[in-house]
Amino acid sequence: MNNETGFASFLDEMKWRGFFEQCTDEKALAELLTAETVTAYIGFDPTADSLHIGSLLPIMGLVHLQRHGHRPIAIVGGATAMVGDPSGRTELRSMLTLEQIERNLQGIKEQLSHYIRFGDGPQDGLMLNNADWLKDFGYLEFLREYGQFFSVNQMLTRDSVKTRMEHGLSFIEFNYMILQAFDFMVLNRDHGCRLQMGGSDQWGNICSGIDLTRRVNRQEVYGLTFPLMMTAAGTKMGKTASGAVWLAAARTSVHDFYQFWINVDDRDVARFLRLYTLLPRERIEELEKLQGADIREAKRVLAGEVTALLHGRDAADKAAEAARALFGGGGDAESIPSSERPEGDFAGDGLLLLEALVESGLLKSKGEARRMIRQQAVRVNGEVISDEMRALSAADIRDGRIALQVGKKRHHHILVG
């Protein structure tokens, strides 16, 4: 189809980039993909008004799909969010209100639009809310129309159910599979959707959808799953000091987002370049050859590319600039995260460093700030501070700013105005 990607086919590219875990009837799917514009979908959870880095993999899956001339559908599980979060453990499942879901949906759509071209064209993406077709569906109606198509025996054999059986699962959780299968069937019926993609944990649900679609719509549809993303260190993808890495700049600043990728484990760089950037194959293979400290160059490319995709090239460049200023010497200090304070705050006894550290967001509490100071982790204008009661005064202002630093990586400038 479209060859700006440098790959013969969508599946080829997915395999090379590491998205491909398994799929149903690969041969038939490959043929379908070369024969026509295929509509494919992935589901996202609207449990927050922003997606986080964990969703980046499926997002990129849709991006590649669209680049190969196919049509992506992002479906947001408004209906599933209405009945509760399946990942909840001991605590009550949080059930979101319709308004919350609507708000979250808008936030997510905004984010996805950085990656996917939405619109009315044949290859333009769609964003749909499954609440639209599930919300008013009556229980009896559902049972009457579709109950016969679901085999409990088969559902019980799904891995996703089996693993949950050990710790118990509620009827709600058991039903996600049915809801998701129903989504696939509806999307096929109303939008000609032929493929569902998702994490490997979705395999069972996807298969259920394929079965249902075959039975109800009498059409063959396909499934493709991505591998479970773990870091080389064996932890879940996307955690930092301050929690999850979000796509929303309001939750994770561009600077922190960029830094996240810079700080990736050496062993993950090659894999991440393939998965999270759109760089051509030759460029990535070139970067993969780098060894030792040179890998940092690959990390800079990775961080720059991933950040640019989400926040734009300008913002990514600024983040790179800040990084250079903080770690490389040189560079422009303007891009370092900062806050403003009136000059008056530094008159007389000045402002307690402890408070400045907390208010700047560098640290969570004064207790933590105290501990950090005790551990020689706090610097003001590059100087290690050992006095917990240290106050910031006019004497600390350099070029209209005071540079705070915690550890080696966390920086904040107070701009005095």
Next chain:
RNA sequence: GGGGGGGUUCCCGAGUGGUCAAAGGGAACAGACUGUAAAUCUGUCGGCGGACGCCUUCGGAGGUUCGAAUCCUCCCCCCCCCA
């Protein structure tokens, strides 16, 4: 419905009347070493106050006690077996 087991700090998991803010491990953070990496060693790891201190926490609500995560009552949730 009956019987048994269980819900502990971010996660796993000890603790069964005071010495428990709660063992141990993991994660995380910091210091040293480095390459803003990994590995390793060391330290920190509920909140507030300079410290001897105070406050909040062990599924929820009450109660017994000088004193409870630990005992009692009721409730909620989970697992297993029986019906």
